Amino acid sequence: MHYPNNINKSYTKISISHSNRGMNLENALNISNEYYRKKDIALIFKKPTPIGVVDVSYQNHKKIIEKAYFKEPSTLDYNGLYKGKYIEFDAKETLNKTAFPISNIHEHQTIQIRNVIKHGGIVFLIIKMNSIIYLLTGEDYINYLDNEKRKSISYNYIKDKAFIIKESYQPPIDYLSIVDEVYFKGE
Amino acid sequence: MHYPNNINKSYTKISISHSNRGMNLENALNISNEYYRKKDIALIFKKPTPIGVVDVSYQNHKKIIEKAYFKEPSTLDYNGLYKGKYIEFDAKETLNKTAFPISNIHEHQTIQIRNVIKHGGIVFLIIKMNSIIYLLTGEDYINYLDNEKRKSISYNYIKDKAFIIKESYQPPIDYLSIVDEVYFKGE
Numbered sequence: 001m002h003y004p005n006n007i008n009k010s011y012t013k014i015s016i017s018h019s020n021r022g023m024n025l026e027n028a029l030n031i032s033n034e035y036y037r038k039k040d041i042a043l044i045f046k047k048p049t050p051i052g053v054v055d056v057s058y059q060n061h062k063k064i065i066e067k068a069y070f071k072e073p074s075t076l077d078y079n080g081l082y083k084g085k086y087i088e089f090d091a092k093e094t095l096n097k098t099a100f101p102i103s104n105i106h107e108h109q110t111i112q113i114r115n116v117i118k119h120g121g122i123v124f125l126i127i128k129m130n131s132i133i134y135l136l137t138g139e140d141y142i143n144y145l146d147n148e149k150r151k152s153i154s155y156n157y158i159k160d161k162a163f164i165i166k167e168s169y170q171p172p173i174d175y176l177s178i179v180d181e182v183y184f185k186g187e
Numbered sequence: 188m189h190y191p192n193n194i195n196k197s198y199t200k201i202s203i204s205h206s207n208r209g210m211n212l213e214n215a216l217n218i219s220n221e222y223y224r225k226k227d228i229a230l231i232f233k234k235p236t237p238i239g240v241v242d243v244s245y246q247n248h249k250k251i252i253e254k255a256y257f258k259e260p261s262t263l264d265y266n267g268l269y270k271g272k273y274i275e276f277d278a279k280e281t282l283n284k285t286a287f288p289i290s291n292i293h294e295h296q297t298i299q300i301r302n303v304i305k306h307g308g309i310v311f312l313i314i315k316m317n318s319i320i321y322l323l324t325g326e327d328y329i330n331y332l333d334n335e336k337r338k339s340i341s342y343n344y345i346k347d348k349a350f351i352i353k354e355s356y357q358p359p360i361d362y363l364s365i366v367d368e369v370y371f372k373g374e
Contacts, residue, residue: 043302045262050235051252065238065255075232079266084307086273115230120271 025093025128032171042176044080044087074108083184086121093128099152100127113138122183126175127158134162135178210359212280212315219358229363231267231274261295273308280315286339287314300325309370313362314345321349322365
């Protein structure tokens with residue numbers, strides 16, 4: 001990736017979007033989390049994808065995986081610690097312009113969202129849709145599920161309830177600024 | 188594993204240790220975490236081991252890993268949410284009777300322990316040594332590291348500072364009872 005030389009100057013929204021366009025959501029979040037860790041702002045990591053190992057071999061006493069398959073995760077992909085609080089979230093991208101298909105979230109993950117709320121943690125979804133990155137709280141996600149018996153979340157609901165995360169240079173997706181607004185207001 | 192028929196009756200320490208003897212520390216902790224989740228006590232999971240995928244294939248549109256290697260973890264193995272608090276820990280077993288080799292803890296993990304303390308989370312080590320399971324707080328671990336410039340933690344220090352976790356039937360390793368004593372005293 002190439003950035004212009006004047007990276008310290010302010011960017012317009014358009015040029016910023018352009019710099020990040022090649023970056024997928026997962027990469028941009030990993031870079032953001034690394035930024036938060038380096039700046040001592042938060043300790044948030046992507047969990048490794050769970051695998052089932054079928055076959056291994058040994059090379060110079062090191063275990064090598066010769067066959068494995070991906071398993072379905074029981075939790076959301078990202079979790080960690082921010083301002084003394086437990087945080088967990090997942091990030092999903094859809095090309096669908098009018099609705100976010102709930103099939104993007106595994107059933108175990110929806111159970112996990114309910115549980116994190118119950119146990120007093122912060123939990124949300126980061127949804128990229130129509131080229132905009134939204135933060136939808138776990139509570140608003142569960143409310144939709146429980147009240148609307150539908151297979152997708154309408155874009156109108158997302159536009160109404162979710163918070164827009166502005167893209168920037170460092171960190172590329174500053175979702176903690178929204179977490180501050182939503183969960184730490186007045187602190 | 189076979190349990191006697193009278194599993195609801197109280198056990199002596201000896202018979203309890205015996206039932207768990209065949210179970211390794213990781214299995215016993217996974218069962219304990221499952222118990223905590225089912226009973227709605229805590230949401231704590233073992234993180235999958237991070238891997239680097241070298242080669243994949245596709246079978247019926249499913250991605251199969253054909254070659255991969257294990258990577259060094261940047262965090263401790265277990266983390267989650269208990270009584271609204273962030274918890275992270277690792278579990279280590281040593282056959283050494285007089286000292287716990289610090290080489291068991293990767294350097295990144297020691298950094299992570301320092302960081303979790305700094306960000307207000309609960310962090311500790313579960314150490315099995317001389318057939319006893321101990322909980323050593325992250326703070327006591329770091330104090331030892333910083334004050335004694337040694338390559339192992341003496342068993343005397345562990346006996347002095349760490350808390351013994353009694354083994355039982357359900358959950359096999361009830362470490363949260365110690366977490367209650369140490370971190371939630373008076374709540």
